[in-house]
Amino acid sequence: MTQTPTHPQAHAQITIPAKHPMVTILGSSDSLLRVIEKAFPSADIHVRGNVISAVGDATEVALIQRLFDEMMLVLRTGQSMTEDAVERSIAMLRANGSANGNGAHGDGHRETPAEVLTQNILSSRGRTIRPKTLNQKRYVDAIDKHTIVFGIGPAGTGKTYLAMAKAVQALQSKQVTRIILTRPAVEAGERLGFLPGTLYEKIDPYLRPLYDALHDMLDPDSIPRLMAAGTIEVAPLAYMRGRAHPTFTNVLTPDGWRPIGDLQVGDLVMGSNGEPTPVLGVYPQGEKDIYRVSAQDGSWTLCCGEHLWTVRTRDDKRRDKPWRVLETQEMIGNLRAAHARRYELPMLTAPVSFPEREVPMDPYALGLLLGDGCLTGSTTPSFATEDAELAQALEAALPGVSVRHKGGPDYVLNRVKSPGDVVTLENPVTGMLRELDLVGTRSHSKFVPNDYLYNTAEVRLAVLQGLLDSDGGPVTQNDRTCRIQYSTASIVLRDDVIALVQSLGGVAHTRRRPAEGRKQGSALAAHRYDSHVVDIRLPEGIEPFRLTRKRDTYHAAGGGGRPMRFIDSIEPAGREEAVCIQVAAEDSLYVTQDYLLTHNTLNDAFIILDEAQNTSAEQMKMFLTRLGFDSKIVITGDITQVDLPGGTKSGLRQVQDILDGVEDVHFSRLTSQDVVRHKLVGRIVDAYEQYDSRQDQNGRGGRNGK
Known part of the structure; x- marks a missing residue:
């Protein structure tokens, strides 16, 4: 009786085209x-001429x-096959079941060894970087498709190296404007404190693997230049988080200024468009070295050395390059x-949009009275002007009031x-001034009430127009705006x-003219106090004057030109408790003291966090929420090699439970089969996994037996 074979036998012949020498195949x-x-010990493989036959x-x-x-x-692309490539091709074919139609990827497509081995990421100095395993290809594809990608797997699987190649590729193709490479910070004062040199010299060996990968992918001579320009930043994770202001620094809100620490x-x-934007994150930073950053118009704010500024140079503007992001210390x-001042700062793209507030007096009338009105309260309110047009405008803006020429x-x-009115009825103007707490103010003590300072752009502009029509004017210069x-x-x-001007997107420079030595005019009181002169430039489209003669002069001279701000100085300002915030604005900018625009998230950047298993849960959250617009984050780590103090939970382990299933976040998991170092590394990884598995089983058994 003949026994039917358990597995059917098959025969195949593969004819190798003459253009492929057999040595390239064999x-x-x-x-x-x-x-x-x-790899196929049960099959008989024979070669005759250019025909390969297989039976089994x-x-x-x-x-x-x-x-x-x-x-x-693969050979048709001009690449050669190596023993390692053949072994990996066999592993891929077995893993995805290509021969029988199983193992399709998520979109139904089955990646083939040829697709994996011919996917070039980057070519540099005669060598090409490409994935070598199926999981590596899926990892690289995920980086293209998702904003945040986690590459989790044992050492030697190419997690960081491939991410670095994708970062350099993105920089060279202008998808991003900078690369940021970081690792969880080793406490320099404890673990590295015994090493000689500066802090950067202490941490440099710790970051060496990132530098080495860069040198494989870029011209070594270009790397110092790119790092000096801020295009490439390599730093410990702790340096990433420290982009902060002192807790008492004012930040503009719809209700006015508030300390950032509150x-x-x-x-x-x-935000920079004048509209409110929500705060997405608040991160206390502890005590940090603080710098005072001042602009040429006198505006200034305080921040730490790692705080981010959006700036551009004259060359950037001339060459139509985008704004760049630099740290204070850079x-x-x-x-x-x-x-000339090198770094220009961005201005508001539109006036700040405060919510509307009810006010007792027309804002233009208030501006006129603050300029040329007598508000002492001891006499009937009065107004002084040589322009009858202003007196008429004031009367039109104050219902129930007549402006009588004296x-x-x-x-x-x-x-x-x-x-029927009685004599004791209060003058309406006095009543409004009393409500605004302006009664009794004199030339040296007048102010704009907060309900006008933090009102709509229309109200603020009307107050400013009244002030400029009464106590201001255009200053013309030959061949200049x-x-x-x-x-x-x-x-x-x-x-x-100054605040009104800045809130409308303009700039204002101020200088003082001492009263001493100035020639006295008819109004002696005006010269008892120093005079403060404010030079103003407002954005195009914002009309500074209503008075006809001033408005005509202003426009005849070509208007006010473009308001600009440049960083003038950066000076140490001691140490303070600091905090940083993240906002939802598209450009990540928010308004800080003196209407300066700054931010602390990273836009247009490719950011790699390496050795992420050694982040704490708090560090991981801080890092992820620092993501800016048009940026990409790749986080790599091996959860079997956590090196954190006892009791500290790995942020990489925790984040898998938190972000699993979140849209645009992808977890790529690599295994010992993806190790691309010495073959022994993969075997070592497997041996440790088996050992750990046995220990877990023994531990459970022991506990159950107690």
């Missing part, structure tokens, strides 16, 4: 053929036939170019009497005018 001294024979189990023969097809596809997630701050000592420049603001000048004896009113 290897030198048949080295590749021996790898194939060892149908499944195995199908795999052999497919293997030679894939090898020829903000909470969900609070609103003002700009120190580099603020001038041929005696003689010369003087006008009196009388209540319009109705039949027209600037606006305003003067007041009140320090508070000076600052309020």
